[in-house]
Amino acid sequence: MNRHGDAQRVLLLTATVTPHPQMGALVVRAPDERFEQYRAAFGHLVSSGATELFDAIVLCENSGFPLERFDDVFADSQATVVYAPVAMDESAGKYGRGYSEMLLIDRALEQVGDVVGEGDRIWKLTGRYQIKNLAKVVSTSTSSADVVVSLRKYPSKWADLYLFGFNLRAWRALSAHLDELKAASGSVVMYDLIDGLSAQGIEVTARLGAEPILAGVRGHDQRNYDSGTQRLKRRARQFLHIVAPGLRV
Numbered sequence: 001m002n003r004h005g006d007a008q009r010v011l012l013l014t015a016t017v018t019p020h021p022q023m024g025a026l027v028v029r030a031p032d033e034r035f036e037q038y039r040a041a042f043g044h045l046v047s048s049g050a051t052e053l054f055d056a057i058v059l060c061e062n063s064g065f066p067l068e069r070f071d072d073v074f075a076d077s078q079a080t081v082v083y084a085p086v087a088m089d090e091s092a093g094k095y096g097r098g099y100s101e102m103l104l105i106d107r108a109l110e111q112v113g114d115v116v117g118e119g120d121r122i123w124k125l126t127g128r129y130q131i132k133n134l135a136k137v138v139s140t141s142t143s144s145a146d147v148v149v150s151l152r153k154y155p156s157k158w159a160d161l162y163l164f165g166f167n168l169r170a171w172r173a174l175s176a177h178l179d180e181l182k183a184a185s186g187s188v189v190m191y192d193l194i195d196g197l198s199a200q201g202i203e204v205t206a207r208l209g210a211e212p213i214l215a216g217v218r219g220h221d222q223r224n225y226d227s228g229t230q231r232l233k234r235r236a237r238q239f240l241h242i243v244a245p246g247l248r249v
Contacts, residue, residue, distance in 0.1 A: 006119065007117075007119040007121060008116070009054045009055055009121050010057070010058060010115070010116050010120050010123070011045075011053075011054045011056070011058070012105065012125070013057065014105065014124065014125075014127050015038055015059060015061040015127035015128075016034075016063050017034050017063050018031040018063040020089075034128070040130075041127060041130050042070060042127070044130045046073065046074060046076055046077050048134075049078075051074075052078040052079075053079075053138050054079040055079055056079055056082060056115050057074070057077060057079045057082070058108060058112050058116070060084040060105070061083075061085055062086050062088045062089065062100070065085075068083075080115075082115050084108040084112055086107040086108055089103050089104070091182075098181055098189075098190070099181040102175075102181060105124060106175045106178060109171060116168065117168075118167070120167065121165055122168075122171070123163065123165045124164055124166070129162050129214060130215040131214055132214075136209070137209055137210045138209075140209025141165060141208050141210075142205040145165075145203045145204060145205040146167050146169055146197070146202045146204065147165070147166045147167075147202065148164060148165040148205045148208060149166075149194060149204075149208070150206070150208050151248050152191075152249055153248040153249070154248065157191050158188065170197060173197055173200055174190075174193055174194065174197070180193065206248055211237050237249055
């Protein structure tokens with residue numbers, strides 16, 4: 001038995017330190033700068049005590065970067081840290097970040113079968129993101145659901161995939177449709193794919209237990225998550241989740 005009961009909590013961190021030159025929607029491309037951003041985010045995880053939430057941390061990366069350079073950052077981690085380097089998307093970024101990241105997750109999970117089991121809850125977190133209230137989000141999210149994710153219909157259809165929880169059963173159902181991400185906006189397609197899992201008998205909770213409080217900057221446009229506009233959006237969602245819990249915003 002692990003620290004959190006019969007099922008493990010696994011944190012799956014995704015990273016691409018050296019993005020392919022053809023990869024679109026990225027402002028920061030310099031490997032040294034991206035490396036330091038990942039170090040800062042991973043360091044925040046450890047120093048904040050968030051690693052105590054998890055039994056294992058899987059760091060997957062798809063640009064051939066030597067992951068042992070993060071050893072010192074995770075030295076005080078309360079969770080076992082496993083590195084999962086995978087091959088870069090053969091399309092060289094042709095189908096966008098969404099497809100490449102989902103492919104990265106799929107290939108990483110194929111590698112870590114001795115770490116991640118059928119009943120485990122996996123929390124995927126985009127590596128450079130810092131979430132100040134990660135403990136609250138994880139502990140208050142529906143533990144029985146196969147997928148826990150923020151699905152939004154307003155102001156437009158969107159799946160927030162920087163942080164979501166799932167089990168292997170749900171992932172197998174999703175990964176069977178990865179090629180559909182090549183055709184259109186990845187997050188919109190993922191909304192439909194995840195939302196449609198219910199018809200397959202897979203339980204989907206379309207909202208995280210708490211609205212994540214993000215720190216830092218967004219990858220594709222460097223927008224500051226602590227800006228006044230972003231804080232206003234977060235507070236509006238927090239309020240609407242209380243007064244209109246069924247509304248996907």
